[in-house]
Amino acid sequence: MSGKSLSTKKFAAFVIIVALVVAVVVWFADPVWRVLAVAVAAIIVVVFGSGAGDGQAKADSHQVGEAPLRSALGLLMKDFAQEERAQFQSSNADLERVKDLLSHAIQELVQRFGEMNLHIQSQRDLALAIVANMTSQEQGEERVSFSEFVLNTSKTMEAFVDNTVNTSKIAMSLVETMDLIDKEVNTIINILGEIESISKQTNLLALNAAIEAARAGEAGRGFAVVADEVRALSQRTNHFSQQIRTHMEGVHTSMLVAHDSIYEVASLDMNFALQSKQRVQSTMTRIGQINHDMADLANQINQHAGQVSVEVNAAVTALQFQDMSSQLIDHAQSRINNVAQLVEVIANQIDKSPDLGSGLSQARDAMRAKVTVDSNRNHPVKQESMSSGDIELF
């Protein structure tokens, strides 16, 4: 037994010395490796030292060489704890800076996103207001929609053009009526020719009658008077016929002038009115199309603004990674702090114990007790993605 115990003891001492040498060498190499190497050395010391210590503590507590070893180990652990504490404090400070930087950056981003969203919504409201102004306008105290205004204008123009066309039709009808009147006037003038012819024959007959009356002498005197009267009537008839002819020819001339003027006006107005009607219809169709296009554009702006809101919401959801990261960093800091405390616990136990074996054993017990307490701490962030979390109403 003593041979095996001695061998185990020698092996443990050898491993511990090797670990300490490696730790000291690495200590001067690099701060990061320094911490890691000392941690490994400490674990080796705890494991082998304790294992060896269990078997030898009672029998060999007075062994020559243990006191310097315990002292060296205690000093090493204290130095390690001190250095580790400094490193962890530095890491904590860096992590706090990361949290602060993230927090400020995210707040700034949320602020900017919020303002961007507000500007987009204002832009949408302005676009909708423009369309609203295009589709309605002040008319006295009433607001008339622009489409109604276009419709009313179109109707008014159509009524105006229809009236003009109707007037032209009436004018054409007048021209035709005047043609008829002119024909009647010509007929009357022809009839007047007949009357004048009858008047001439009557005058000739009266002259013959007067001649015959003169040949009859005294007996024909009365007949001669009648013949003269008939002749006078014939001349008056002829005179009146001439007057009527003169007037009728004046009417005929005036009718021709009026006919030509009305015909010309009717023809010109008809073309102008039809062209105007087409132009008004074309303009109104174009205005209606512009109005419709503007409404479509405003609708598209509205849709884009809605999409921006959705995207901003998604960004705000995603930006909450900072809160989760911050909690995870807190949790990591807490764990780092636990490790620091663990090393201090081990160092203290080794330092205050009377011998190395019991010190290491107590250090292991204390370490296990602390690890059990720490591992029961709740982990605050379970989420593994940035999709929005569950909602539950009780």
Next chain:
Amino acid sequence: MGKTVLTVDDSASIRQMVAFTLKSAGYDVIEAVDGEDGLNKAKGKVADLVLTDQNMPKMDGLTLIKSLRGLPDYRSKPILMLTTESSDAMKAAGKAAGATGWLVKPFDPQKLLEVVKKVIG
């Protein structure tokens, strides 16, 4: 006058996001940085709804809810948890403490707004 929401969270960015979401919908928002601050501000002005985180310094969300339920003004007011905690045990504890509902972070602003509208109109 808009309804008032008290948001309690130790994260300034979360408070800002909640305020941004609710203010844009016309709610008045009061911010508190932890449970203790939330309790004081809740006493200062009675909010129509309280939205609180769980893990905060000084006083956590569940303690805040229990304290608020002890106040006459908050006996029947809706109180929603808004937290990264999502375990059934924590939710059960929240329900037992008097929470009206449980929202797990990260929250979708639109969904948050829908829940708030559903709860207080």
